Every structure is written in structure tokens, then in C-alpha cells.
Amino acid sequence: MQILDEIISGKAKSLYRTDDPKRLVMRFRNDTSAFDGEKTAQLDDKGRVNNHINAFVMKKIEEGGVPTHFVKLLSGQDSLVRSMEMLPIECVVRNIATGSLCRRLGIEEGLDLEPPLFEFFLKNDALHDPMINDFHILTFGWATREEIEQMKSMTFRVNEILKKLFAEAGILLVDYKLEFGRCDGRLMLGDEFSPDGCRLWDMQTREKLDKDRFRQDLGDVVETYRLVAERLGIQIDH
Numbered sequence: 001m002q003i004l005d006e007i008i009s010g011k012a013k014s015l016y017r018t019d020d021p022k023r024l025v026m027r028f029r030n031d032t033s034a035f036d037g038e039k040t041a042q043l044d045d046k047g048r049v050n051n052h053i054n055a056f057v058m059k060k061i062e063e064g065g066v067p068t069h070f071v072k073l074l075s076g077q078d079s080l081v082r083s084m085e086m087l088p089i090e091c092v093v094r095n096i097a098t099g100s101l102c103r104r105l106g107i108e109e110g111l112d113l114e115p116p117l118f119e120f121f122l123k124n125d126a127l128h129d130p131m132i133n134d135f136h137i138l139t140f141g142w143a144t145r146e147e148i149e150q151m152k153s154m155t156f157r158v159n160e161i162l163k164k165l166f167a168e169a170g171i172l173l174v175d176y177k178l179e180f181g182r183c184d185g186r187l188m189l190g191d192e193f194s195p196d197g198c199r200l201w202d203m204q205t206r207e208k209l210d211k212d213r214f215r216q217d218l219g220d221v222v223e224t225y226r227l228v229a230e231r232l233g234i235q236i237d238h
């Protein structure tokens, strides 16, 4: 398989066309950014660590019955994925209150959310990814009624799979963001799952093991991501 030109350059990942029109290469870069791109940095080795964490987690999600775009880990910072038509929507599930939920609604930090919360956001940097609901999605044609229900059920199914997976490693899955796309006439999970797009806290100490280390200048960002990988039993090759 040949890697051709870059077609999308996101904040932390790039997508490349390949000689197979149905397959893309997803490259996890070392760049990181927060606060709508206001704060940026290069974090050595982040791409490779996240590529391996994502590959491991995507396989677990697939085994748990949620279809994903992930095909296989290639090497280093690259994975092979299905080419999809992405929906401009972010799906967030929260098990513990923190982040924008606390800022928006004045909810106490660290509160257990039972049942877990589900929120939709519009993927639009210029508008700072505003929160939306089912009606916005339907009225503006961003997804169908059936796709809305599928996004909710798949995102909650991912919660069941991953809460258990992380709990076995002594880690609390606090919240996370998923994105979906259309492929071969059905909805599938796309994008990535890594400590860049979720919040993970140590179960005993509640130490932050995710991108909040970068956002809040807590240091040891990639070292901590590597620790998460180690605790999940992930082998990171060179």
C-alpha cells in the first residue's frame, strides 16, 4: 500500500489518501493544542503513544459490538482506517463532572453523574464548537433521526466497554468525546480514542492522566500517557 497526499491536517492528526480509495492513513502527530488553538506545543513521542493507545481501544470497542473505521496499526505514528463521510458533530459522555460542564452550569467539580450525561457539540472551530441538541441536528440536516439515535446508543455502549476496561487498570473514565461518520451505508465510530480526547483519573488518587496535564501545565504529559498505556497492558513498538 502506498501513502499518497495529505487530505486533512487537524490539530493533532493528519489523514492521507492511499492507493486504495476506501482506505486512509491516520497519522498521530506530536502537535498538541488547547483553548481553541491558543496554546500549542510539540510533545515528543505523543503521536506514537497515542497511535498505540487508539489501536488498542478501537479494537476493544469493535469487539464490544460498535463498528469503527479502524482497520489496523501500521507502524509508529500511523494507522489504516476506512474512508468515511464524517458528521460535523461531537458526542460527549460524562461520568464525573468537570471541564466545560462545571463552567457552564456551576456544577460541583468531581460530582458522580448518574445516569451519565450525553451532550452534542457542533464541530466548528470558528464558533468554538457550540453545544447543540437533536433539534439543531435535524433542522440543519447534520444527521438523520436514526443516526442521532445510533450516535447516542453507540456512545453509551462505548461507555460500558471502556469504563470496565479502564477500571481494570485502576483508572476512572471521567468523560470523552467521540465522532461518527458514514461508511458503506452505515454509521461507524471514526476519529480517535486517546488521552487527548478523554479525561482519565487515577482511581485512588484522582490524579489526572490525560490532556488536562497539558491544559493545566501539570507537566509529564507524554510520560503520563505512556503510563496509561502500560497500565492497559499495551506494548508500544519502536
Ligand code: C5P
Binding pocket: 090, 092, 098, 099, 100, 101, 129, 175, 176, 177, 196, 197, 198, 199, 211
Ligand atoms: O471541554 P469539555 O469538558 O466539554 O470536554 C469534554 C470531553 O471531551 C473531554 O474529555 C475533552 O478532552 C473532550 N473534547 C475533545 N475535543 C473537543 C472538545 C472536547 O476531545 N473539541
